[in-house]
Amino acid sequence: MESYIWLIPVLPLAAFVVTLIFGRWWIKDSAHWLPILAMLGSFGLSIAAFIQVRGAEEPVVVELWRWFSVGSFQVPFAFQVDQLSAVMLLVVTGVGLLIFIYSRGYMRGDSGYYRFFAYMSLFAFSMLLLVLAGNYLLLYFGWEAVGLCSYYLIGYYYHKPEAAAAGKKAFIVNRVGDFGFGLGVMLIFVTFGTLDYVGVFEQVVAGSAGQGVLIGIALLLFMGAMGKSAQFPLHVWLPDAMEGPTPVSALIHAATMVTAGVYLVARSSVIFASAPSALLVVGAIGTFTAIFAAVIGICQKDIKKVLAYSTVSQLGYMFMALGVGAWAIAIFHLVTHAFFKALLFLGAGSVIHSVGGEQDMDKMGGLAKRIPVTYYTLVAGALALSGIFPFAGFWSKDDILGAVWRDGKYVFWAVGLIAAFITAFYTFRMIFMTFFGKPRMDEETEKHVHESPWSMIVPLVVLAVASLLGGFLGLPGELGAIQRFLEPVFAPANAILGIEEQSLTAIDYALMVASLIVAMMGIAFAWLLYVRRPADLPQFFGALFRPAYKVVYNKFYIDEFYAATVVRLAVDGSRWVWHRFDEHVIDGAAHGVAWLWQRAGSGLRPLQTGRVQNYLLGMFIGVFVIVTLVIFL
Amino acid sequence: MGATPADMPIPVDWYLYLSAVLFLIGAAGVLTRRNLFIILFSLELMMNAVNLNLVGFSRFHENLVGQNFVLFVMAVAAAEAAVGLAIATALFRNRQTLMVDLFDRMKG
Numbered sequence: 001m002e003s004y005i006w007l008i009p010v011l012p013l014a015a016f017v018v019t020l021i022f023g024r025w026w027i028k029d030s031a032h033w034l035p036i037l038a039m040l041g042s043f044g045l046s047i048a049a050f051i052q053v054r055g056a057e058e059p060v061v062v063e064l065w066r067w068f069s070v071g072s073f074q075v076p077f078a079f080q081v082d083q084l085s086a087v088m089l090l091v092v093t094g095v096g097l098l099i100f101i102y103s104r105g106y107m108r109g110d111s112g113y114y115r116f117f118a119y120m121s122l123f124a125f126s127m128l129l130l131v132l133a134g135n136y137l138l139l140y141f142g143w144e145a146v147g148l149c150s151y152y153l154i155g156y157y158y159h160k161p162e163a164a165a166a167g168k169k170a171f172i173v174n175r176v177g178d179f180g181f182g183l184g185v186m187l188i189f190v191t192f193g194t195l196d197y198v199g200v201f202e203q204v205v206a207g208s209a210g211q212g213v214l215i216g217i218a219l220l221l222f223m224g225a226m227g228k229s230a231q232f233p234l235h236v237w238l239p240d241a242m243e244g245p246t247p248v249s250a251l252i253h254a255a256t257m258v259t260a261g262v263y264l265v266a267r268s269s270v271i272f273a274s275a276p277s278a279l280l281v282v283g284a285i286g287t288f289t290a291i292f293a294a295v296i297g298i299c300q301k302d303i304k305k306v307l308a309y310s311t312v313s314q315l316g317y318m319f320m321a322l323g324v325g326a327w328a329i330a331i332f333h334l335v336t337h338a339f340f341k342a343l344l345f346l347g348a349g350s351v352i353h354s355v356g357g358e359q360d361m362d363k364m365g366g367l368a369k370r371i372p373v374t375y376y377t378l379v380a381g382a383l384a385l386s387g388i389f390p391f392a393g394f395w396s397k398d399d400i401l402g403a404v405w406r407d408g409k410y411v412f413w414a415v416g417l418i419a420a421f422i423t424a425f426y427t428f429r430m431i432f433m434t435f436f437g438k439p440r441m442d443e444e445t446e447k448h449v450h451e452s453p454w455s456m457i458v459p460l461v462v463l464a465v466a467s468l469l470g471g472f473l474g475l476p477g478e479l480g481a482i483q484r485f486l487e488p489v490f491a492p493a494n495a496i497l498g499i500e501e502q503s504l505t506a507i508d509y510a511l512m513v514a515s516l517i518v519a520m521m522g523i524a525f526a527w528l529l530y531v532r533r534p535a536d537l538p539q540f541f542g543a544l545f546r547p548a549y550k551v552v553y554n555k556f557y558i559d560e561f562y563a564a565t566v567v568r569l570a571v572d573g574s575r576w577v578w579h580r581f582d583e584h585v586i587d588g589a590a591h592g593v594a595w596l597w598q599r600a601g602s603g604l605r606p607l608q609t610g611r612v613q614n615y616l617l618g619m620f621i622g623v624f625v626i627v628t629l630v631i632f633l
Numbered sequence: 634m635g636a637t638p639a640d641m642p643i644p645v646d647w648y649l650y651l652s653a654v655l656f657l658i659g660a661a662g663v664l665t666r667r668n669l670f671i672i673l674f675s676l677e678l679m680m681n682a683v684n685l686n687l688v689g690f691s692r693f694h695e696n697l698v699g700q701n702f703v704l705f706v707m708a709v710a711a712a713e714a715a716v717g718l719a720i721a722t723a724l725f726r727n728r729q730t731l732m733v734d735l736f737d738r739m740k741g
Contacts, residue, residue: 609740611736620664
């Protein structure tokens with residue numbers, strides 16, 4: 001494994017460099033081949049790593065070279081391969097490969113074709129670096145690099161002002177979280193004197209740090225996770241990030257990058273387990289975000305925005321699971337979510353593609369017969385997201401709710417259950433608005449509705465199969481393959497928390513049935529409102545919930561609140577500093593120095609008469625004075 | 634002053650007084666006169682005051698190196714005069730005057 005592990009991130013990096021340099025004039029419309037082949041290679045190597053790491057008790061650390069060496073600050077450029085990074089590798093390269101293939105069809109003919117694939121490859125490199133990192137600094141490097149790629153790709157259509165603004169927003173909001181993450185990394189170094197996972201976790205288990213410090217580290221790390229994984233109150237950037245091309249939304253803002261926060265917390269499970277109050281914060285924020293974003297998802301009209309809020313909500317579920325120490329289940333949900341959310345985004349992209357770029361669901365409808373493959377795969381994704389047996393989301397979401405119940409966090413469980421209802425509702429609202437009823441687009445568009453090319457269909461079908469079968473990786477109780485696989489990684493954290501594997505009881509089955517019923521109710525309710533449409537019902541709900549609808553439709557005015565407080569403070573404060581401090585103090589100092597020498601110069605100018613005899617006189621006087629001093633002193 | 638050598642009829646002090654007077658006259662001329670030629674003459678005067686010093690001390694110390702120096706200084710002074718007069722000619726052709734107080738183009 002030591003011999004080839006470095007190739008996994010380097011292959012996409014090479015594809016990036018070559019595509020970027022030669023793409024514009026030489027490779028042009030064939031720019032997809034190299035990145036796809038690179039991803040295929042990385043995927044193959046990831047499978048090899050996955051097989052080799054199976055059952056290994058200790059993580060494999062591969063030190064490539066020494067990165068920093070300043071006094072006691074020693075940071076190797078090291079990769080750590082264990083079960084957790086192996087799972088992440090498979091998700092990133094597997095889903096990534098499918099999305100690269102999809103992009104071939106979706107981005108075809110775009111003027112920035114090579115640029116798109118170059119950035120996507122750079123993203124794949126950064127994300128693989130992030131999951132392979134063997135210490136917190138390298139993780140931080142990958143973390144920032146994926147943020148940078150996210151910025152590039154959100155602003156891919158940079159000539160659109162909204163896209164450019166969304167890119168900036170994503171970058172700046174992430175900066176808030178990353179600031180905390182950076183402080184957390186520093187605190188880890190100050191406390192433990194190392195940044196290597198192995199060394200840090202050993203010392204945490206040995207109890208060499210105080211409770212307060214551990215809580216501080218955990219919360220600072222979680223702050224970074226909140227930014228990257230779009231948890232309340234730093235969730236605002238993700239819906240705007242939908243300005244990017246749809247494959248970008250699928251890869252970066254659904255399947256991989258936004259789950260980096262979940263990965264970070266799971267990776268640091270030992271630290272979080274040793275700081276139970278921080279763990280509670282993780283769970284509470286996750287639970288709140290799960291329902292908060294789901295509620296907003298109900299009222300969105302843009303098909304991608306619905307999915308964006310759904311992603312925020314599902315990430316909330318993952319943090320809820322982490323908050324009760326169900327690390328493996330959170331990763332399991334991460335994996336299934338990567339499958340079905342990538343599927344939903346790619347399907348939505350296929351829909352958008354077929355109706356000529358329209359994203360507003362009010363202008364869709366009746367597409368089921370026209371684009372059947374997209375329809376069936378998208379329904380598979382929707383069933384998985386809603387948590388309908390036997391799709392992937394059912395298993396992972398119920399594992400989460402079951403774990404929360406077992407931990408005794410009944411409030412989390414209840415909120416999670418309500419969120420599950422809302423999830424099923426908005427998911428099928430989207431399906432019904434898009435595919436059912438009468439077409440609501442104009443005739444010209446309707447005439448041109450067409451199924452997408454094979455390069456888009458194949459990834460959809462593969463992901464639909466994965467969404468159908470992926471859940472069987474993590475059957476509850478002792479049947480869970482993925483839980484067993486991840487066992488060595490999370491064993492220390494579970495030992496700290498005292499979590500033991502429990503066999504299934506009647507209550508688990510009851511919980512499963514309960515959440516299944518709730519999900520069905522959500523779908524039925526959506527069907528009632530958007531397909532059956534009894535005459536008076538929509539009006540009834542409209543009248544009942546009008547003020548609430550307005551608040552939710554405007555996303556709880558969070559953006560407006562930020563604009564009025566944080567942004568305004570920053571802008572006004574900066575303007576004040578600009579006008580007062582910059583213009584007066586800084587510029588004043590620079591101008592003052594210039595003024596001083598100017599005045600001194602014009603004051604001394606008359607001395608230069610231009611007459612040699614004057615100078616000569618000065619010289620004589622000088623010599624006279626010096627000689628006099630030498631002689632008489 | 635040390636003891637005068639036995640065969641030195643005029644004491645070295647006298648040379649120094651004369652040389653100092655010549656030097657001051659030369660310096661005053663250089664500093665005050667407006668005509669470039671007079672300034673050059675005054676420069677020669679200063680140079681020769683120095684020569685006189687050298688000769689006087691050479692005799693005083695009974696060391697002929699000083700007199701060798703004087704020969705060199707005279708040769709260099711001749712060269713300097715040639716160059717100086719050439720410059721004066723060039724200047725006159727340019728400005729039709731040799732009054733140095735009019736040459737103040739380098740005024741700040």
